[in-house]
Amino acid sequence: xxxxxxxxxxxxxxxxxxxxxxxxxxxxxxxxxxxxxxxxxxxxxxxxxxxxxxxxxxxxxxxxxxxxxxxxxxxxxxxxxxxxxxxxxxxxxxxxxxxxxxxxxxxxxxxxxxxxxxxxxxxxxxxxxxxxxxxxxxxxxxxxxxxxxxxxxxxxxxxxxxxxxxxxxxxxxxxxxxxxxxxxxxxxxxxxxxxxxxxxxxxxxxxxxxxxxxxxxxxxxxxxxxxxxxxxxxxxxxxxxxxxxxxxxxxxxxxxxxx
Amino acid sequence: xxxxxxxxxxxxxxxxxxxxxxxxxxxxxxxxxxxxxxxxxxxxxxxxxxxxxxxxxxxxxxxxxxxxxxxxxxxxxxxxxxxxxxxxxxxxxxxxxxxxxxxxxxxxxxxxxxxxxxxxxxxxxxxxxxxxxxxxxxxxxxxxxxxxxxxxxxxxxxxxxxxxxxxxxxxxxxxxxxxxxxxxxxxxxxxxxxxxxxxxxxxxxxxxxxxxxxxxxxxxxxxxxxxxxxxxxxxxxxxxxxxxxxxxxxxxxxxxxxx
Numbered sequence: 299x300x301x302x303x304x305x306x307x308x309x310x311x312x313x314x315x316x317x318x319x320x321x322x323x324x325x326x327x328x329x330x331x332x333x334x335x336x337x338x339x340x341x342x343x344x345x346x347x348x349x350x351x352x353x354x355x356x357x358x359x360x361x362x363x364x365x366x367x368x369x370x371x372x373x374x375x376x377x378x379x380x381x382x383x384x385x386x387x388x389x390x391x392x393x394x395x396x397x398x399x400x401x402x403x404x405x406x407x408x409x410x411x412x413x414x415x416x417x418x419x420x421x422x423x424x425x426x427x428x429x430x431x432x433x434x435x436x437x438x439x440x441x442x443x444x445x446x447x448x449x450x451x452x453x454x455x456x457x458x459x460x461x462x463x464x465x466x467x468x469x470x471x472x473x474x475x476x477x478x479x480x481x482x483x484x485x486x487x488x489x490x491x492x493x494x495x496x497x498x499x500x501x502x503x504x505x506x507x508x509x510x511x512x513x514x515x516x517x518x519x520x521x522x523x524x525x526x527x528x529x530x531x532x533x534x535x536x537x538x539x540x541x542x543x544x545x546x547x548x549x550x551x552x553x554x555x556x557x
Numbered sequence: 558x559x560x561x562x563x564x565x566x567x568x569x570x571x572x573x574x575x576x577x578x579x580x581x582x583x584x585x586x587x588x589x590x591x592x593x594x595x596x597x598x599x600x601x602x603x604x605x606x607x608x609x610x611x612x613x614x615x616x617x618x619x620x621x622x623x624x625x626x627x628x629x630x631x632x633x634x635x636x637x638x639x640x641x642x643x644x645x646x647x648x649x650x651x652x653x654x655x656x657x658x659x660x661x662x663x664x665x666x667x668x669x670x671x672x673x674x675x676x677x678x679x680x681x682x683x684x685x686x687x688x689x690x691x692x693x694x695x696x697x698x699x700x701x702x703x704x705x706x707x708x709x710x711x712x713x714x715x716x717x718x719x720x721x722x723x724x725x726x727x728x729x730x731x732x733x734x735x736x737x738x739x740x741x742x743x744x745x746x747x748x749x750x751x752x753x754x755x756x757x758x759x760x761x762x763x764x765x766x767x768x769x770x771x772x773x774x775x776x777x778x779x780x781x782x783x784x785x786x787x788x789x790x791x792x793x794x795x796x797x798x799x800x801x802x803x804x805x806x807x808x809x810x811x812x813x814x815x816x
Contacts, residue, residue, distance in 0.1 A: 356615070357645040362713055374712050381713040384643040384721065386616040388776045401682045401773055422723070423660045453633050454621055454640040455714060462643065462775045464681070514660055516721045517647045 304472040304549070305331060305435065307354075307392075308347035316352075317342065319472055332418050332434060332520035351392035351469040352437055353416055353521040358385035358467055359512055360412075360441055362457070364502050364527030371530055376502045380511055383457035385441070385525070389467040396556040397442055398465045399537070405446030407535050407555060410528035411486030411494045411543035414439035415505045416473045421518040429510040432518070435475035436505075438543040438551035439525045440468035440486075445534070468543075468553045469523065479505070482546035486531065489539050494531035498545075501526060563731035563808070564590060564694065566613075566651075567606035575611075578603065578731055591677050591693060591779035610651035610728040611696055612675055614782040617644035617726055618771055619671075619700055621716070623761050623786030630789055635761045639770055642716035644700075644784070648726035655815040656701055657724045658796070664705030666794050666814060669787035670745030670753045670802035673698035674764045675732045680777040688769040691777070694734035695764075697802040697810035698784045699727035699745075704793070727802075727812045728782065738764070741805035745790065748798050753790035757804075760785060 304319040316335070317326040324342045327335040331353070362381045363369050369376055391397070399407065418434025447460040461467075479498055486494035498504075503511065508524050518524075535541055538557040544550040563578040575594075576585040583601045586594040590612070621640045622633050650656070658666065677693025706719040720726075738757055745753035757763075762770065767783050777783075794800055797816040803809040 357647070377710060377712075379709075381710055381715065382717060384645055384717045386643055386775060388616070388778065450638075451636060451640055454636075456640065458641060458643045458717065459774050464776050515718050516645060517723050519647065 302474065302476040304474050305352055306472045307350040307352050308342070309350060310342055310347045319344065349393050349471055351390050352471070352473045353469070353523070354387065355390060355521050355523040356387060356519050358390070358523045358525055360385050360461065360525035361508070361527035365496065365529035366500050366502060367496060368529045369502070380503055380508055382512070383461060385467045386462055389462050389464055391465045391468055391553065393470040393551050393553070395465065395553060397468065397535070397553050398556050400444060400463045403444055403447070405444060408443045408445045408532055409486060409488065409535050409541040410441040410443060410532050411484050412439040412441050412528050413479065413484060413498055413526040413545060414469060415508065415524040415526060417509070417518045417522040417524070418520055420520065421509055421513040424510050424513040426507060426510040429506040429513070432509050433505060434520070435473040436477060436479055436545070436548055437469055437473050438471070438545050438548050439523070440541055440543050440551060440553060441525050441528065442466035442468060468551055470551045471549050474548050477547045479545070479547070482548070484529070485544045487542040487544070488533060488535065493533055494529065496529035496531070500529060561733065561735040563733050564611055565731045566609040566611050567601070568609060569601055569606045573609070576601065608652050608730055610649050611730070611732045612728070612780040612782070613646065614649060614780050615646060615778050617649070617782045617784055619644050619720065619784035620767070620786035624755065624788035625759050625761060626755060627788045628761070639762055639767055641771070642720060644726045645721055647723055648721050650724045650727055650812065652729040652810050652812070654724065654812060656727065656794070656812050657815050659703060659722045662703055662706070664703060667702045667704045667791055668745060668747065668794055668800040669700040669702060669791050670743050671698040671700050671787050672738065672743060672757055672785040672804060673728060674767065674783040674785060676768070676777045676781040676783070677779055679779065680768055680772040683769050683772040685766060685769040688765040688772070691768050692764060693779070694732040695736060695738055695804070695807055696728055696732050697730070697804050697807050698782070699800055699802050699810060699812060700784050700787065701725035701727060727810055729810045730808050733807050736806045738804070738806065741807070743788070744803045746801040746803070747792060747794065752792055753788065755788035755790070759788060
């Protein structure tokens with residue numbers, strides 16, 4: 299069992315760094331966060347830095363139809379294998395960075411609060427029993443979607459396009475290690491009003507199973523993120539509104555749709 | 558107009574490098590291939606190195622239904638905007654690297670010969686008139702597909718999964734700059750037999766238009782690749798068979814499905 303730690307990435311006076319959040323301070327580390335990082339001994343005031351997305355995924359594998367409650371509502375059978383699309387590195391933003399409306403797109407922009415699984419160790423064809431050891435920790439995800447793009451073409455569902463716009467992959471505030479998330483809940487607030495509040499226990503495929511199954515589809519690399527899919531209660535974001543995704547033990551991720 | 562050059566990446570005695578192919582030799586460069594690389598003055602014998610994929614894309618944006626001939630055959634209208642899925646960095650291989658059958662998958666594996674557009678300069682919301690300047694060059698792509706996975710679920714077309722398996726993004730042998738590809742043809746041979754032979758002039762959206770339109774969907778970064786979609790003649794690959802994608806002026810990319 300890993301120690302419970304909150305890893306953050308940040309910019310301090312123009313310099314990119316990372317470390318472990320301890321109350322209002324960050325214990326700085328150097329090296330590779332996923333490969334025996336070393337404490338520098340420096341303590342940095344949280345209020346003096348800008349937090350970034352806590353990792354820089356080479357890919358975000360994002361699930362569709364992974365919660366029983368939403369599947370029931372949509373009238374969809376639970377899948378036999380994770381159904382996913384891919385969000386590219388260019389869409390990732392961190393806590394408090396604004397979500398930007400795509401140039402030329404006037405349609406609906408939707409929030410989806412989700413659990414993010416951060417890979418810690420290269421995972422290829424990993425058995426279920428070994429999968430948990432490949433998870434570094436967990437974070438909050440807002441899988442933002444340009445809803446009107448998704449079914450714009452009658453011939454081709456545009457999952458990747460609708461979800462890959464710059465700033466549509468909100469991640470953070472920290473990667474929390476050593477936390478048992480089985481009993482956790484995902485709560486999403488829109489301008490403070492509770493819009494999603496669902497238990498992770500309702501997941502069709504849980505994190506270790508996802509890591510194992512997805513590792514047969516592609517090699518998962520350290521820093522890659524699996525967005526575990528959302529449940530009921532998603533809705534659209536107006537310009538200037540704040541979306542806050544909170545997960546028990548993982549803190550809160552807030553992003554405003556730029557006015 | 559850029560000078561006509563063939564850029565390759567290679568490993569020589571365990572060391573990663575890159576340069577310009579000149580007949581049977583490579584003029585080595587150092588630095589960033591996309592940002593004023595410098596000639597080292599060294600000439601390396603081509604036969605002494607192993608060629609890699611000529612770049613290392615952060616994302617491959619791969620098109621569906623971008624050739625009139627294939628659209629007609631499938632009975633699909635030409636799209637108004639590029640229809641695409643994303644292939645992740647983990648699927649990329651170079652010339653002569655074997656394509657690997659995914660563990661546990663016994664179904665059909667299909668080749669798709671395509672033109673690859675390599676981005677040379679960060680592209681966000683780029684007007685059509687400015688788009689060509691963001692293209693570094695062109696290369697050959699084999700967009701390998703696990704055909705039976707694509708429609709395995711009645712609810713969700715699995716484009717990303719079917720096309721993201723490790724080794725399913727074949728790229729190379731070189732990035733050719735300064736070439737007018739309007740009159741070029743894509744030829745795909747399976748164990749020497751011609752299976753695809755189509756003109757790039759039949760593209761629904763040509764490279765500059767693709768770069769412009771896609772740059773409104775996501776920021777394209779140097780080294781990112783747009784796979785322009787395939788046309789008629791795709792087919793399945795048997796274990797041990799070689800697929801050779803050749804494009805006029807761009808050379809040939811050969812990959813064997815591992816026996």
